[in-house]
Amino acid sequence: PPPAPPAAVAAAPPARASILVAARSVQAGTLLKPEDLSARDMPVEDIPAGALRDTPDARIDITGAMVRRTLSAAEPLRLDGLLRPGENGFLAAVLAPGMRAVTVGVDAVTGTAGLIWPGDRVDVILTQAFDENDIAPARRVAGEAVLTAARVIAVDRHLVQGMQPGAIGDTLREANRTVTIEVTPEQATRVAVATRLGRLSLALRAAGSPAEERLDQRPVWGGDVSGAFTPVGAPAAATASGARIRVFGGPGRVEEIQFR
Helix, strand or coil, X not given: CCCCCCCCCCCCCCCEEEEEEECCCECCCCECCHHXXXXXXXXXXXXXXXXXXXXXXXXXXXXXXXXXXXXXXXXXXEHHHEECCCCCCHHHHHCCCCCEEEEEECCCCCCHHHCCCCCCEEEXXXXXXXXXXXXXXXXXXXXXXXXXXXXXXXXXXHHHCCCCCCCHHHHHHCCCCEEEEEECHHHHHHXXXXXXXXXXXXXXXXXXXXXXXXXXXXXXXXXXXXXXHCCCCCCCCCCCXXXXXXXXXXXXXEEEEECC
8 A cells, every 4th residue: 555644744833922012091191000011912923023022020110111102002012112210301201391300218108118109199298206395295296298199200210120020019019218209399399398307208199089189288286196195184175166055153144155
């Protein structure tokens, strides 16, 4: 019988790789957050020129970068379409006209344990302690909002870029050391003075909170927070404004007093 034909050799599947793409539509000028990034698997030969491969280092490297032009959902990310923190012109590009950039030193507590990212909005809170002996204990510690709804434009570059290979979660757990925020010239002066007065803390605002929303900036004293400053047997607090009391001075003598 004639020899059997050689068995057909199956063609090797094309090599594939994963690239970084926009997880959703991203407007020009946006500072990239981890949730703006997604991955797309495709044949290596079809990968567009300049597209970024999806690696932990690549994700860390472009987190906080400014998008130069609007990206559509699933569009590949390229370095030439991004301006990263630390590159020449980054701060000038992300600042709105007439605004300034100021940097606030923070730690694991005051910096919200590394959970603040560029593009977030924060309130800046000043806490002061007064050591003078002639000040009542209830008035020796005070806190107040120095700024509200300030936009974060950069987070300590060492934590956003150049970390050793690892999961993004490692970056999230790191404590920020400096946070740069966008402020008006007058607000920049307030921050400069506040840094000399006491300790600054950052309070992260919910996504979508209106930028024009403002907080009550009246100081909160230690006595407002803790009842431990109220001496045992101290008289009750003054009657609330607008309340009325009746004073009985004897038979047939009733006087009504209204507090204003």
